[in-house]
Amino acid sequence: MTAELAERLDTAALTATPIPQIASRAGLDAAAAYTVQEQLVARRLARGERLVGIKLGLTSRAKMAQVGVDEVIWGRLTDGMTVADGSTVDTSRLIHPRIEPEVAFLLDAAGNATAVAPALEVIDSRYADFRFALADVIVDNSSAAAYAIGSWRPVPDGVDNLGVLLEVDGRVVQIGSTAAILGDPRRAVSQGLRLAGRVEAGWVLLAGAATAAVPLAKGAYVRAVVEGLGAVGVRAS
Amino acid sequence: MNAAALLTEAYRTGVPCPPLRGTHIPEGDVDAAYAVQREQVDAWLAAGRRQVGAKIGLTARAVQEAFGVFQPDFGVLMADAAVPDGAEIALDRLLQPRVEAEVAFVLGADLPEPQVTTVDVIRATDHLLPAIEVVDSRVAGWDISIVDTVADNASSGLFVLGTRPVRLSDVDLRLCGAVVEHAGEPVSVGAGAACLGNPLHAVAWLAATLATAGQPLRAGDVVLSGALGPMVSVTPGAAYEARISGLGSVRVCFGKEAV
Numbered sequence: 444m445t446a447e448l449a450e451r452l453d454t455a456a457l458t459a460t461p462i463p464q465i466a467s468r469a470g471l472d473a474a475a476a477y478t479v480q481e482q483l484v485a486r487r488l489a490r491g492e493r494l495v496g497i498k499l500g501l502t503s504r505a506k507m508a509q510v511g512v513d514e515v516i517w518g519r520l521t522d523g524m525t526v527a528d529g530s531t532v533d534t535s536r537l538i539h540p541r542i543e544p545e546v547a548f549l550l551d552a553a554g555n556a557t558a559v560a561p562a563l564e565v566i567d568s569r570y571a572d573f574r575f576a577l578a579d580v581i582v583d584n585s586s587a588a589a590y591a592i593g594s595w596r597p598v599p600d601g602v603d604n605l606g607v608l609l610e611v612d613g614r615v616v617q618i619g620s621t622a623a624i625l626g627d628p629r630r631a632v633s634q635g636l637r638l639a640g641r642v643e644a645g646w647v648l649l650a651g652a653a654t655a656a657v658p659l660a661k662g663a664y665v666r667a668v669v670e671g672l673g674a675v676g677v678r679a680s
Numbered sequence: 681m682n683a684a685a686l687l688t689e690a691y692r693t694g695v696p697c698p699p700l701r702g703t704h705i706p707e708g709d710v711d712a713a714y715a716v717q718r719e720q721v722d723a724w725l726a727a728g729r730r731q732v733g734a735k736i737g738l739t740a741r742a743v744q745e746a747f748g749v750f751q752p753d754f755g756v757l758m759a760d761a762a763v764p765d766g767a768e769i770a771l772d773r774l775l776q777p778r779v780e781a782e783v784a785f786v787l788g789a790d791l792p793e794p795q796v797t798t799v800d801v802i803r804a805t806d807h808l809l810p811a812i813e814v815v816d817s818r819v820a821g822w823d824i825s826i827v828d829t830v831a832d833n834a835s836s837g838l839f840v841l842g843t844r845p846v847r848l849s850d851v852d853l854r855l856c857g858a859v860v861e862h863a864g865e866p867v868s869v870g871a872g873a874a875c876l877g878n879p880l881h882a883v884a885w886l887a888a889t890l891a892t893a894g895q896p897l898r899a900g901d902v903v904l905s906g907a908l909g910p911m912v913s914v915t916p917g918a919a920y921e922a923r924i925s926g927l928g929s930v931r932v933c934f935g936k937e938a939v
Contacts, residue, residue, distance in 0.1 A: 504865060504866075504867075604857040604858070604859050604923050604924075604925045605855075605857045605925060606852075606854075606855040606856050606857040606858070606870075606871030606872060606873070606925060607857070607871060608855070608871065608873055615873055615877075618870055618871050618873050618874045619857075619869050619870060619871065620857030620858060620859050620866075620869040620870060620871055620909075620925075621857060622857060622859035622861075622866040622869045622923075623859075623866060623869040626861070626864065626865065626866050653869075668855065670852060670855040670856060670857055670871070670925060671855075
């Protein structure tokens, strides 16, 4: 059954067609849901994509409350999801994309953060109306769709309260702080290591959203600015 | 009772009054609301209380949209509303308190010109302090419109200032992160830009508004420039710490409910 769920999610993503909340309806628990996620990502790897990191989700109280859990979730990042800073995200291949500002960490083989950068993550639930229960979002690879990363720099002392702005076409649309990410985004590194079990040198870790996500509309230029870390931008086509 | 008397009674009894709009102050008549505020402030000063500055409210776009007003408002800060960093506030001093993280400006020069630029504010600022504003409403259930809050001293309650002065040039007031933490959890997050794009803009607005009214900001005044994130409803017994990137931290706690 898990292989069938993975195939349905893969097809939903490939065809940009939303599906019902199949995992929660099937009564999957979190452990079973992560098995489906692994199978889903394995299909991408079989098509030639490569694992390049992990992402955390539900890292703010508000999002945990929305899904009714008090635990963060994680997902797998592939090179097929990367978008270069300043380049274009093709929204025609997505269902109802949203974008959010984050910070990213660069990991060494032991899972230590060796560098940090501002990041933008495009999330795209494969479920109708972006509605899901915990098992649904886990099997859906935590809504991962695409991400862009700005310039890496050494991790400064204290990244726990950096101001974060999300701009669309030069206007500030969301304002927050990295404190929204588990109180301190460095906690995402240890949580990610614990949840994923293993990491590889050079992997990226997307720590979680610093503000609410906003819809990503075709034609928009979106930029995340993080205090002391610089900025990263993408254009939606 | 007139509007000022109703608010004064709410302070005295600790029992909030009904909204004033439509009954005691015409809807949308902001000038009339400021006159009600002035009447109370004059009485406070006549009673020997000391004014030490001003606060700016309605500086967040989301709050302005909720009220349908597209400018901030202001109230006065009295010396006896200042609470030491880390102190406990007895609940009976307040009616329905909420806390927010703000940047406090301490002025080193007067700002007498009605036409003010950001440069004037930069030059007049002696130092900054991190602050927690304990906002409060004398209007039941925080059921306020613009005239209710203006008449009610811009919903000012008490305020807590940090104790380590920071120079303006050492802080990025637009990008500085802000968080209010309760029991290890961030309960409100934001950044400097949430306050009219930059807290300096809020202070410039206040300086112009008060100079035009003939009561300009003076050297030594404290200005609470406006919230950097959403307000947090106070839980009895709770402690809150506000941290603003580059400015440091400040904290306050609240007494438990009377048994």
